[in-house]
Amino acid sequence: MTTATGLADARLRKKAKREGILQQAWTRRADYLYVLPAILVMLVVIAYPIYYTVDLSFFNTPPGLQLRDKVFVGLNNYVVILGSDVVWRVTVNTVIWTFFSTVFSFALGLGSALALHRDFAGRGVMRAILIIPWVVSAVAASYIWKWIYHSDFGVIGAVLVGLGLAAHPPNFIDSVSTVLPSLIVVNVWREFPFAMIMLMAGLQTVPEQLLRAAKVDGASAWQRFWHVTFPHLRGVSTVTILLLAVSNFNSFIIPWIMTGGGPSNASHIWITHIYELAFGRQRWGIASAYSVLLFLILMSLGYFYVRALSSGDRKERGA
Amino acid sequence: MAHVVLTDLVKTYGNFKAVNDVTLTVGDGEFVALVGPSGCGKTTTLNLIAGLIPITSGEIAIGDRVVNDVDPKDRDIAMVFQNYALYPQKSVYKNLAFPLQMRKLPRAEIDRKVKDAARVLDMTHLLERKPRELSGGQQQRVALGRALVRDPAVFLMDEPLSNLDAKLRVQMRSEIKRFHQDLKATIIYVTHDQLEAVTMADRMAVMKGGFLQQYDSPAQVFAHPVNMFVASFIGSPAMSLIPVEARTVDGRAVLTGAEGWTMALSPLNARKVRNSTTKKVVLGARHSTIKLHRNAMPDAIPAKAYTVEPTGDVTFVQALLSGATVNISVPPNVVVQPDEPIWLEFDQERLHLFDGETEIALMAD
Amino acid sequence: MTRIPLAGTVLRGAVSTALIASLMSVSARAAPPVDVSKWSSEYVRSIAGTKDFDTAADCAKVTPLDYKGRLTFWYQGVFEGDPDLLRQYYKDFFATFRKTYPNIQLEEQALTYNDLLDKFRTALLGNAGPMVVRLQILGGVEFASKGYLQELKPEDVGYSTEDFWPGAMKSDTWKSKTYGIPTNNETMAFIWNADVFKRAGLDPEKAPATWDDVVKYSKQIHDKLGISGYGLVARKNAGNTPYRFLPQLWGYGGGVFDEATQHPTYGQIELNSAASKQALQASYDMYVRDKSVPVSALTNQQADNQPLFLAGQLGMMISHPSDYDVMQDLKKKATGSDLLKAQTAIDNMRYGLIPTGPDGKRAVVFGGSNIHILKPEYVDGGKVDQAAAKALICFWTGPEWSLKMAYAGSNPGNLNGFKTKWMKERLETTKFLDVSTSMLPYGVPFPAIPETPEIMNIVVPDMLQNALTGTMTVNQAAEDAAKKVKSIMTGGSL
Known part of the structure; x- marks a missing residue:
């Protein structure tokens, strides 16, 4: 029932709420001071280059002109990129690369984490060995894998031919159809320890009583994993998968060093294609527009990441 | 429902004996409480009965079946845990249905059993909620329900009320008691709270240090504790235990206290004291059996x-x-001030006497 | 010890005066110090050691020896694939310069090929470039066209335009103005393993005469011996690839534009002509049809071919005369049975002229480096010490040092270098030098337009990869490449 006092109350409450936000900001001003140095660094190192890139994306940079004399073309760079066959091809590559790298890294990481969860003789040694791919320099690893895969003199080829299992060495990275899967293998090899460590931490927190309850309820080891352990790992898994996905989208070293995007653009992903356009072909405008598009896509992934991280907080607040 | 027989049950971890030769029988439809302080072996015993941990030696029989080597899921038991152990991502319905799904029952039957259990526990309106949307008491009821749908031979409950606040605990106590009465279920109930054990159980097994101290109905345990530990553990406030000396003065058996007072003993009590291994005796008396006088009185x-x-x-x-x-x-x-002199009169019929060395209750032959 | 297997026979008859004339195209005013029309290994020998030059005295005329100043200088240093001998000469150069001009504070920086371009481009964006820079011949026109370089010609440092190869001067010319001076020029030659030839049933002392022969020989070597015949390279973003494919392309009569003609205009695109397609077809035949070249060609550079050749796993390749020295250096790292194989390969290493196309056309990429001066507004500090710059340039492009700095793998940009006593020494000590110097008249420079790096480093390898992987047919690949070149030239899209 809206009485005079009722209305007045409502207005008071609204005023309190608005003041609330400003009031909150003021009472929390010390918090802002603490993050100010970091924000300043970010402005210089991240925000300004982003602004500059967006600005550059509306220009063309012909080889005969200095950069300061660049030509304004409006949205034309974006139109060119979105309508290009090559970009379409590279997009398909990127999706395949990211999806399979993420899925397999996660699966392998999960398997390793589960295997290492139970205590057994030599567990410490196994753990150390399994972390090595992640810790080794990516560049060094890329070169070594390149030689392992080498179409004429690689180790794999030598072993297979030596054992009589193949007539000649298999073609891993010099073939349009096998290059991307071969690189994905290297990427998964490199990345799964990260997933393994995240999930190992998560496994430590699975409630013992729940596993016992499931055992009493008649669940087999696999069912206990599926109904108790895995759902409990959902938070950690979400974060891990998102981090893996973002890292894979940006994964530059392995494809660039091993194949340079070849052969015939079969192993180009967005990030290497942008690099080639910018630094190999001096197409700064197009590369900038391309980067902006990549940035937007990664930002949306980042949004989901932040959401996943703060879902716990939201639950607490009763959201 | 079935009865449960434990015979010389032992569980050791390395050099540590968690459960020492425990032998007891739980009758069909009986509510038995395993009670004792932390570390007394009651939860370990329960886990042994459930089959969650392997026994070191001894025998466990459920119904007429020895289940030493039988998997938990095949022992026809259901367990209710202290932390409810509900599957957080499943709805109440799915939580209740889970054990039946594991047994691969047809969907219609599962549905029927779940709805039945929900009705019994007055949870039908909660079936679609998730555990985190329920209060503590409601969650505990779901845990009960999950045990109930399995229609087990024995219910094993591991301190199910310990996580609830005092008021809720009292309420749930009576609900579980009701549960027991309606279903005539065999329940083995572990708790460290003697009040829970006393109010709910048909019989209680008091445990300490892995050993079974006394196994009897609450009334018996209360009235005739077999040793000082049981005497002080059961009843709140605890029984007062006063170290005294047994003497013969003027041909009469008396107890003398350190302050120099003397208390005459009844002939029955005198006979009990005669069986003590030592002069040092402990006098036990519950608070309701001591009369407080404002003036001096004989004895x-x-x-x-x-x-x-x-x-x-x-x-x-x-x-x-x-x-x-x-x-x-x-x-x-009656208003008494601190430091006020008072005189205490002990009821000879209801006092307890314990051997000062062995701590066992003294009996007359 | 120096063997001259082919020079005599080939040069005497096959040198096409038309080609020579093309090299003399630009200016026929004054007579060059050497007679290019007589070019042969005998001629080269005859002029060696006939004149003495005093570098310090010559350059003192440009900049006094006690001049006080400061100079910043970037250059492409020695890197993987270069012999140790060259490293020593670079050290000597800077030591001598500093001794001659003690009051010039020289700050030099050596960078690899790719690093140099990246760093130089980036520095220019921030107006923080060096005062003087030495770039690969392919690189300079980009910066000239963007207006970063000062005008600079040989006369500015006391030499004359006629002292340098006309083709090299072409690469320093943009819109009829000169923006640099050649420091050294080189052409590659054809290398083969005589032992491999013999075992495959080929004449061990005769290089394949035509490119079609290369295809045939490659197949024979592969079929008979099970090793790779020709060291094809098709890696993208690597300078090696166009340097080895363009001679093939030009030999068949094709080209990107009309760069191989006497007066090129770079107007008409020739990449999809029938002749160009024929050249591409030859590569296709070797890689796909005969499988006689390494499968890893798609990711190989010349540095990857060298160990294969040394191990006797490769029959033929195109490269610099300095590869002989590289082989010697690599051999030092070999052990056991590998050492024996390496020695055999080196003992059987032969150099010859690049094969011709079916019409007898012979061509090779005119390689080398030029030295340039930046405009002051793009230099770190905003000032260019002109006198100091000229002193350094005079030093490097003079007869003595342009020869010494090109001792192992290249040739002096300054033709007078051929007359020095060091040239005489060089002829006596460097194996195969006469063969690669005899290729000089066949040199064709890459198109002197700023779009060239993109065309040569991206479009051409792409075309090769598209054809060799079967992603496109030879026809399609050539058409596609031509289309790409067209779009690049018209300021086009992706």
Whole structure:
């Protein structure tokens, strides 16, 4: 029932709420001071280059002109990129690369984490060995894998031919159809320890009583994993998968060093294609527009990441 | 429902004996509480009965079947845990249905059983909620329901009420008791709270250090504790235990206290004291059996009031006697001041005597 | 010890005066110090050691020896694939310069090929470039066209335009103005393993005469011996690839534009002509049809071919005369049975002229480096010490040092270098030098337009990869490449 006092109350409450936000900001001003140095660094190192890139994306940079004399073309760079066959091809590559790298890294990481969860003789040694791919320099690893895969003199080829299992060495990275899967293998090899460590931490927190309850309820080891352990790992898994996905989208070293995007653009992903356009072909405008598009896509992934991280907080607040 | 027989049950971890030769029988439809302080082996015993941990030696029989080597899921038991152990991402319905799904029952039957259990526990309106949307008490009911749908031979409950606040605990206590009565279920219930054990169980097994101290109905345990530990563990406030000496003065058996007082013993009590291995004896008396006098009385022991705790219904007065704290309950209208001299009269029929060395209750032959 | 297997026979008859004339195209005013029309290994020998030059005295005329100043200088240093001998000469150069001009504070920086371009481009964006820079011949026109370089010609440092190869001067010319001076020029030659030839049933002392022969020989070597015949390279973003494919392309009569003609205009695109397609077809035949070249060609550079050749796993390749020295250096790292194989390969290493196309056309990429001066507004500090710059340039492009700095793998940009006593020494000590110097008249420079790096480093390898992987047919690949070149030239899209 809206009485005079009722209305007045409502207005008071609204005023309190608005003041609330400003009031909150003021009472929390010390918090802002603490993050100010970091924000300043970010402005210089991240925000300004982003602004500059967006600005550059509306220009063309012909080889005969200095950069300061660049030509304004409006949205034309974006139109060119979105309508290009090559970009379409590279997009398909990127999706395949990211999806399979993420899925397999996660699966392998999960398997390793589960295997290492139970205590057994030599567990410490196994753990150390399994972390090595992640810790080794990516560049060094890329070169070594390149030689392992080498179409004429690689180790794999030598072993297979030596054992009589193949007539000649298999073609891993010099073939349009096998290059991307071969690189994905290297990427998964490199990345799964990260997933393994995240999930190992998560496994430590699975409630013992729940596993016992499931055992009493008649669940087999696999069912206990599926109904108790895995759902409990959902938070950690979400974060891990998102981090893996973002890292894979940006994964530059392995494809660039091993194949340079070849052969015939079969192993180009967005990030290497942008690099080639910018630094190999001096197409700064197009590369900038391309980067902006990549940035937007990664930002949306980042949004989901932040959401996943703060879902716990939201639950607490009763959201 | 079935009965459960434990015979010489032992569980050791390395050099540590968690459960020592426990032998007891739980009758069909009986509510038995395993009670004792932390580390006494009661939860370990329960886990052994459930089959969650392997036994070191001894035998467990459920119904007429020895289940030593049988998997938990095949022992026809259901367990309710202290932390409810509900599957957080499943709805109440799915939580209840889970054990039946594991048994691969047809969907229609699962649905029927789940709805039945929900009805019994008055949870039908909660079936679609997730555990985190339920209160503590509701969650515990779901845990009960999950045990209920399995229609087990025995219910095993591991401190199910410990996580609830005091008021809710009282309420749930009576609900579980009701549950027991309606279903005539065999329940083995672990708790460290003697009040829960006393109010709910048909029989209680008091455990300490892995050993079974006494196994009897609450009334019996209360009235005839078999040793000092059981005597002090059961009943709240605890029984007052006063170290005294047994002597013969003028041909009569008396107890003398450190302060120099003397208390005559009845002939029955005198006979009990004669069986003590030592002169040092412990006098036990519950607060309701001690009469508080404001003046000196024959056979009343002088003491000084130490603290006074009025609870509204009754007032507890504590006095120090021979180094022990003595609890006396008086009606609320009796006002006693700290340091006031008081005289305590012990009821010869209802006092307890324990051997000062062995701590076992003294009996007359 | 120096063997001259082919020079005599080939040069005497096959040198096409038309080609020579093209090299003399630009200016026929004054007579060059050497007679290019007589070019042969005998001629080269005859002029060696006939004149003495005093570098310090010559350059003192440009900049006094006690001049006080400061100079910043970037250059492409020695890197993987270069012999140790060259490293020593670079050290000597800077030591001598500093001794001659003690009051010039020289701050030099050596960078690899790719690093140099990246760093130089980036520095220019921030107006923080060096005062003087030495770039690969392919690189300079980009910066000239963007207006970063000062005008600079040989006369500015006391030499004359006629002292340098006309083709090299072409690469320093943009819109009829000169923006640099050649420091050294080189052409590659054809290398083969005589032992491999013999075992495959080929004449061990005769290089394949035509490109079609290369295809045939490659197949024979592969079929008979099971090793790779020709060291094809098709890696993208690597300078090696166009340097080895363009001679093939030009030999068949094709080209990107009309760069191989006497007066190129770079107007008409020739990449999809029938002749160009024929050249591409030859590569296709070797890689796909005969499988006689390494499968890893798609990711190989010349540095990857060298160990294969040394191990006797490769029959033929195109490269610099300095590869002989590289082989010697690599051999030092070999052990056991590998050492024996390496020695055999080196003992059987032969150099010859690049094969011709079916019409007898012979061509090779005119390689080398030029030295440039930046405009002051793009230099770190905003000032260019002109006198100091000229002193350094005079030093490097003079007869003595342009020869010494090109001792192992290249040739002096300054033709007078051929007359020095060091040239005489060089002829006596460097194996195969006469063969690669005899290729000089066949040199064709890459198109002197700023779009060239993109065309040569991206479009051409892409075309090769598209054809060799079967992603496109030879026809399609050539058409596609031509289309790409067209779009690049018209300021086009992706």
